[in-house]
Amino acid sequence: MKTLPCSPQLTYVTSANLVEFLRGAIDRARHDTAFLEPIHTLQLHRLQIQLLTRNWHYADLVRQRVFSGEMPFASWDTCRVAVLSPEDSSLPSPPAWGEPIFHPRQFEKLLANHLLRATYFSDPRVWQIYDHQQKFGLLWLTGPHHYCDWEPAAPLRTFLHWSYCFQGMRLVHAGALGKRGTGILLVGGSGSGKSGTVVGGIAHGLESVGDDYVLVETAPVGKYAYPLFRTLKQDLLGLRRLGLEAPISQSRSMNWQEKFEFTSEEINGQTMAAQLRIGAIVIPKIIDAARSTIRPASQQQAMLALAPTGLFQLPGERTSGVKFFSDLIRRLPSFELELSRDPADVSRTLESFIDGVLPCD
Numbered sequence: 001m002k003t004l005p006c007s008p009q010l011t012y013v014t015s016a017n018l019v020e021f022l023r024g025a026i027d028r029a030r031h032d033t034a035f036l037e038p039i040h041t042l043q044l045h046r047l048q049i050q051l052l053t054r055n056w057h058y059a060d061l062v063r064q065r066v067f068s069g070e071m072p073f074a075s076w077d078t079c080r081v082a083v084l085s086p087e088d089s090s091l092p093s094p095p096a097w098g099e100p101i102f103h104p105r106q107f108e109k110l111l112a113n114h115l116l117r118a119t120y121f122s123d124p125r126v127w128q129i130y131d132h133q134q135k136f137g138l139l140w141l142t143g144p145h146h147y148c149d150w151e152p153a154a155p156l157r158t159f160l161h162w163s164y165c166f167q168g169m170r171l172v173h174a175g176a177l178g179k180r181g182t183g184i185l186l187v188g189g190s191g192s193g194k195s196g197t198v199v200g201g202i203a204h205g206l207e208s209v210g211d212d213y214v215l216v217e218t219a220p221v222g223k224y225a226y227p228l229f230r231t232l233k234q235d236l237l238g239l240r241r242l243g244l245e246a247p248i249s250q251s252r253s254m255n256w257q258e259k260f261e262f263t264s265e266e267i268n269g270q271t272m273a274a275q276l277r278i279g280a281i282v283i284p285k286i287i288d289a290a291r292s293t294i295r296p297a298s299q300q301q302a303m304l305a306l307a308p309t310g311l312f313q314l315p316g317e318r319t320s321g322v323k324f325f326s327d328l329i330r331r332l333p334s335f336e337l338e339l340s341r342d343p344a345d346v347s348r349t350l351e352s353f354i355d356g357v358l359p360c361d
Contacts, residue, residue, distance in 0.1 A: 012098025013120075015110060021095075022116050026131045029082045029138040032089045038080070042068045042156075045215060045226040045275070047163055048076040049156065053083035055144045061155045065261075067227040067272060079163050081137040081156060085144055094127050094140045104315040111316070117162045119315035121148050128315075130162045137162070149256035154213060154229050161314045164215060170324045173310040175211040176225045176276055177201040179354045183208075183276040185216070185225060186284055186337075187306040193284040193339050196238045200343035201350060202264050203242060207273040216278070218328060227272040233259040242343050279354075281306065281334045292340040292349040302334035 013021045038050035039059045044067065051062055084091050097120050104119050111117060115132040126148055127140040137159040141147055151157075161171045175186040175198035183206075186194040198211035209227040217224050235258060239245045248262050255261055264272055283297055283305045307325045311318055335353075339346055 011095055013095050014098045015106070018107070018110055018118075019114060019116065022111075022118050022129050023131070025127065025129055025138055025140065026134065026136055028091060029084055029089075029140075030134070030136055032084060032091060033080075033082045042066055043070060043076070044068065044160070044228065045217070046077060046167060046169075047160070048078045049159070049163075050078065050080045051083065051156075052080055054088040055083050055085065055141075057144055058083045058139075058147070058155065061152050065153070065155055065229055065231050067230050069227075069274060077135070077163070077167065079135045079137065079159070081139065081159050083139045083141070085141040085146070087143055091140065093142050094125055096125060097122060105318065108316045108318060117316050119158065124148070128158045130159055132162070132166050135163075153231065153233065153255055153257075153261065157213065157228075158315060160215075160228060162316070165317045165320060169215055169217045170321065171213050171228065171310075171314055172216045172225075172306070173212065173313055174214055174216075174225075174306065176209045176214050176278070177350055177354075178207045178209075178273065178276040179351060181207075181273070181275070181277055182279055183225070183354060184280045184282045184350070185214070185278055185306075185332075186282050187302065188283055189305070189309050191286075192305070193286045195233055196242065196343070197284050197337070197339065197346060197350075199232050199234050199238070199244070199267065200242050201347045202232070202267050202270075203244065204344055204347035204351075205268070206347060206351060206354075207270075207276065208264060209273050209276050216328065218324075218331070223278040223328065223332060225276045225278050226274070230263050230272065231261045232264060232267075233257070233261055235259045241341075278332065281329065281332050282337050282350075283334065284337045284339055287338050288341045289338055290340060292342075292346045293338045294335050294349060294353050295338075297334040297336040299329050299334060301336065302329045 033052040036052050040051040042049040086093050117130040119128050124146045125142050130137040175194040177183050188194050195211040198208050202208050209225050211232045215226040215228050281302045311321050
């Protein structure tokens with residue numbers, strides 16, 4: 001039998017053998033999971049993900065954190081993702097990158113003419129590989145718990161990103177709030193106030209499809225945002241400011257960012273909205289004013305708030321990502337939201353803005 005490129009004999013991966021290695025790794029993972037029933041099936045907007053793994057811990061993360069709805073079968077594109085390590089599969093320990101410098105942009109260039117996508121994290125030596133032709137992904141770990149620190153907050157995020165990019169949609173690093181099916185995208189980097197604004201909005205009766213990553217689809221009939229992850233995040237000071245400190249902070253530990261994770265059901269008893277038609281891009285700005293205000297913002301301000309973190313945090317697809325963000329900003333008005341110190345006032349301001357400016361379906 002021919003030895004696959006991902007066999008134990010391969011110690012390092014380089015630019016010269018990258019494509020061969022990725023194909024071999026996918027073949028090995030497909031062989032290992034050929035008779036394995038999906039441990040969990042996710043039903044997302046136009047996408048079904050079948051999780052193949054013996055890693056019960058990771059499977060629980062997916063069940064708890066990834067949104068799964070009830071979409072018609074006809075609208076699904078099915079992708080299988082295997083989560084494997086030497087402890088729960090026939091795969092050896094994943095090989096290391098054998099060149100002095102690794103950058104995701106390098107992989108993007110090397111794989112530009114292939115239907116393969118990949119990224120690598122040297123610590124803790126994790127490979128994420130996706131073959132779009134076979135619609136099969138592999139998360140290759142050194143051990144069942146040896147994933148990156150940020151993985152539990154948004155498991156399978158990279159595979160969702162790659163799968164949707166091939167469909168012309170995009171994971172956007174943004175929050176969303178709305179009312180009666182129409183809403184806004186809240187964009188900005190870490191610490192901009194978008195998560196606190198989303199959580200506060202939910203607490204005061206607004207709808208949401210997420211506070212950190214949402215799926216955005218553009219079409220001639222409109223721009224829509226869909227939920228991908230069930231969890232919301234907030235640090236202790238944010239929970240205290242929002243009046244949500246107890247019992248959330250007393251019932252769980254903090255994540256790697258020293259934030260608590262919880263769901264919208266724990267705030268107001270309501271699940272995420274199935275979708276929101278997006279009518280504007282809003283850039284929150286923390287100024288601790290007495291009252292919140294909304295004013296027009298430039299396309300340049302919106303691009304600087306939206307694109308950099310999305311392109312940095314999601315590997316590959318940089319060129320198509322810039323085009324997607326540019327088109328989105330050209331087709332939507334942009335505003336700056338100056339946040340007051342009162343969460344109820346912020347939510348009332350956004351509700352009035354949505355009622356008065358954005359057309360409801």
